[in-house]
Amino acid sequence: xxxxxxxxxxxxxxxxxxxxxxxxxxxxxxxxxxxxxxxxxxxxxxxxxxxxxxxxxxxxxxxxxxxxxxxxxxxxxxxxxxxxxxxxxxxxxxxxxxxxxxxxxxxxxxxxxx
Amino acid sequence: xxxxxxxxxxxxxxxxxxxxxxxxxxxxxxxxxxxxxxxxxxxxxxxxxxxxxxxxxxxxxxxxxxxxxxxxxxxxxxxxxxxxxxxxxxxxxxxxxxxxxxxxxxxxxxxxxxx
Numbered sequence: 206x207x208x209x210x211x212x213x214x215x216x217x218x219x220x221x222x223x224x225x226x227x228x229x230x231x232x233x234x235x236x237x238x239x240x241x242x243x244x245x246x247x248x249x250x251x252x253x254x255x256x257x258x259x260x261x262x263x264x265x266x267x268x269x270x271x272x273x274x275x276x277x278x279x280x281x282x283x284x285x286x287x288x289x290x291x292x293x294x295x296x297x298x299x300x301x302x303x304x305x306x307x308x309x310x311x312x313x314x315x316x317x318x319x
Numbered sequence: 320x321x322x323x324x325x326x327x328x329x330x331x332x333x334x335x336x337x338x339x340x341x342x343x344x345x346x347x348x349x350x351x352x353x354x355x356x357x358x359x360x361x362x363x364x365x366x367x368x369x370x371x372x373x374x375x376x377x378x379x380x381x382x383x384x385x386x387x388x389x390x391x392x393x394x395x396x397x398x399x400x401x402x403x404x405x406x407x408x409x410x411x412x413x414x415x416x417x418x419x420x421x422x423x424x425x426x427x428x429x430x431x432x433x434x
Contacts, residue, residue, distance in 0.1 A: 239422075241423075246427075247427065248322075248323070248410070248424075248425035248426050248427045248428065249362075249410070249412075249423075249425040250424075250425065251422040251423070254422070294361065294362065305350070305367075306352060306364050306367050306375060307352075307364075307423060308364065309354075309361050309362035310361055311359065311360065311361035312361050312362070
């Protein structure tokens with residue numbers, strides 16, 4: 206079955222540090238890949254997505270590239286801000302199935318210190 | 320508001336009681352999802368509705384859990400004879416169509432505590 210593996214957390218960084226959050230996946234078919242973010246006290250929201258190999262999703266300074274050869278979708282940001290403190294979830298959907306749903310990783314908490 | 324609305328936001332109940340959690344999706348969204356978020360477990364898929372039918376209910380953990388959707392809109396998740404392990408945040412999400420191309424819009428969740 207489909208699964209998503211995220212690196213263990215939590216992660217604490219100083220403001221302006223470089224961020225990488227690892228995500229690898231196992232899927233049948235040819236999934237679309239997503240990063241969702243949950244800010245404190247808010248619902249999950251889509252951060253970025255990629256629907257085919259070598260696509261790069263980007264939003265709010267975050268980027269992730271769909272790497273089919275390594276089955277990865279690592280999230281990166283060159284300079285984090287305090288406002289980026291949140292829980293980040295990697296997810297995939299299987300496009301071959303009629304029943305579409307997202308499979309999520311366990312999430313990782315990011316704290317950014319001023 | 321225009322977002323996904325869930326109620327109650329917090330529910331404390333005693334073991335053995337039944338609870339109902341409500342989700343009001345974004346108007347016009349045909350797909351509706353229930354997930355459960357437990358500490359350290361990430362998001363666990365429960366059930367998916369397309370319109371009023373549920374083509375995938377594979378994530379419901381036991382027959383104590385059921386869900387329905389009426390009028391292609393509001394959905395209710397019912398947990399009968401609650402157990403302490405049911406304590407979690409129950410998240411509802413909706414989307415316009417196939418999630419593999421679109422995005423899910425999540426509510427803020429209903430936090431359930433079973434004493």
